[in-house]
Amino acid sequence: MAAASCLLTEDKFLCSICLNVFTDPVTIPCGHNFCKTCITQHWDSKVRCQCPNCKRLFTTRPELQVNAFICEMAAEFKQSAQQKASSSSSSEQHVSKPGEVPCDICTGTKRKALKSCLVCLVSYCETHLEPHLTKSGLKRHQLIDPVENLEGRMCRKHDKLLEMFCKTDQMCVCTLCTVSDHKAHDVVPLKEGYEGKKAELGKTDAEIQQMIQTRQLKIQEIKHSVELSDKGADREIADGVQVFTALKKSAERSQAELIDTIKEKQRKSKKQAEGFIKELEQEISALKKRSTELEQLSQSEDHLHLLKSFVSLNAAPPTKNWTNISVRLPNYEGTVVRAVYQLEETLSKLMKKLFEAEMKRIQQYAVDVTLDPDIVHPRPTQSNVRQENQGKECRCVLSKQAFTSGRFYFKVHLKKWSDWTLGVTRKLTHIKEETILSPSNGYWTVCHKWKMFGTSGYYAPAGPSILLSLKTKPEKVGVFVDYEEGLVSFHDIDTAALIYSFTGCSFPERIYPFFSPCPNNGVKIHSINDSCVLQ
Missing domain, CATH: 1.10.287 (Helix Hairpins)
Structure with a gap:
């Protein structure tokens, strides 16, 4: 039966209604065959029962007879077609594709290599590999996963297999190389070098x-x-x-x-x-x-x-050294205080409460500052401000500590000083020159001067100077600096008030806490450390 079915073509087993291979084939009285479902649905949709092929009419609907022969032949044909499709698909799967190693023995269409032989220097597909798996002489050959360019495994100088590894020159060599170019070198078998x-x-x-x-x-x-x-x-x-x-x-x-x-x-x-x-x-x-x-x-x-x-x-791929890299938390100190300060008249009580909370936050950055009387600055002047007591001594002293980053806070007791200048500054190199106080010259300060503009007052030399309206005389002033943020703020600690803030500052490499006690009612200052306390 199977042999006979091979001589038949697909069109002999097609239903003329659905045009597919018969499913449950039946025969009607005129001798034509159809799928049982196809002929039944065809007659259900028609008024008269008629053969779709020869057009023969039937007065009554014929009884459908199962055609066992056609049924068996159709099943045989389907099975044969499936086997052919499976065989064709399997063959296509083993054909060498771009990027895969082809079999060196195959002629015509190259099949995918399954193994490469390091002795024969040939790659074999599944079919041509069989002798290496069955014959005793070939079983001893070393097989590896398929690779291209097997000739590259041969020593170009001696045309022998690279079987050794020279540790001295870090290269693969053949046995003849070990007694010539690499004679005195540390040479080991390829496997040992591999391990x-x-x-x-x-x-x-x-x-x-x-x-x-x-x-x-x-x-x-x-x-x-x-x-x-x-x-x-x-x-x-x-x-x-x-x-x-x-x-x-x-x-x-x-x-x-x-x-x-x-x-x-x-x-x-x-x-x-x-x-x-x-x-x-x-x-x-x-x-x-x-x-x-x-x-x-x-x-x-x-x-x-x-x-x-x-x-x-x-070697590991290039990477960055993350040891000292971290996210710098933004500085919020002074944000709320500065905003609320504009509403001082209506928010005085709330301002005091906020300021106290603010001081607790910035005081965590408190540092001990020691003034060094040996580090004496030139006497600073202020444009548009007439300097009094010309010729009298005025010490302008820096701290011993310099700051180049981060945040720091210190406070100054000013009760005994009638005139003073306080803040942070760069370090000048020419101590005899006079310098105008301003951020552009490296001074971020607030000052108190007697008889300034005809009266005493407080001001911030911001270029030009800004007069400050303070309700009371500050006796303790806190100075907070955020180097990266470019912020210098001055606070009256006793009254919980913001005196002034410099924002958007561009600092030099080093900045120093700065204090200048200008003439104090005729008292000559010899030692800043003995007369002023910075904490």
Whole structure:
């Protein structure tokens, strides 16, 4: 039956209604065959029963008879067609594709190589590999996963297989090379060299894994910094909302500006953190990729491939040193205070409460400052301000400590001084020259002078000078500096009031706390440290 079915073509087993191979074939009285479902549905849709092929009419609907022969033949044909399709698909799957190693023995269409023989220097497909798996003489040949360019495994000088590894020159050599060019070198069998390099790859992979872990910990550290920054931002926003909701329409604009300022700082902080995280994730991705490559290489049985790839893959990909990199938390100190200060007349009680909370925050940056009488500055002058007591002694002294980054806070007791200049400054090199007080000259200070503009007063030499309206004479002044933020703020500690703030400052490399007790009612100053206390 199977032999007979091979002589038949597909059109002999097609239903004329559905045009597919018969399913449950039946015969009607005129002798034509159809699928049982097809002829039944055809007659159900017609008024008269008629053969779709010969058009013979039937007065009554004929009884359908199962055609056992056609049924068996159709089943045989379907099975044969499926086997042919499966065989064709299997053959196509074994054909060598671009990028795959083809069989060197196949003629015509090249099939995919299953193994390469290091003795024969030939790659074999599944069919042509059989002798190496069955014949005793060929069984001793060394088979590896299929590789191209087997000629590259031969010594070009001696035309022999590269079987040894020279540790001295870090290269693969043949046995003749070991008694000629590499005679006095440290030479080991290829397998021993392979195992040694494989061990080194494992060590390198362990180091890379440690680098990945270190960077993952750095990501956690940065995320924690972002969380702290978020809490600080939330706290500041909450304080700001509490302050400005106490006002009516006149305070709504100030409230929005405060929130925008804080959010902008937070946005910059998050942007920096996201940049760090992105870099770290990119490095982790590169390291994981290298780890995968190393794992694949370490599992390779191809000795030469491992040794040739060792140099390019053994070292970890270039990465940044993250040890001292961290997200700098934005500075919110003074934000709410400066905003509320504009509403001083209506918010004096609230200002005092806020200032006390503010001082607690900035006092965590308190430093001990010691003035050095040996570091004497030139006498500063102020444009548009007539200097009194010309010719009398006026010491302008810096601290011993210099600051180049971060935040710091110190306070000064001024009760015994009638005139004074206080703040931070750069260090001048020519001590005999006079310098005008201004940020452009490296001075961020506030001053008190008698008979300035005909009367005593306080001012900030900001270029030009700004007169300050203070209700009381400050006896203790706190100075807070945020180097990166470019902020210098002065606070009256006793009255909980902001005296003045310099913002957007561009500091030199080093800045020093600065104090100048100008003539104090005729008292000659010999030692600043004995007469003034900075804490």
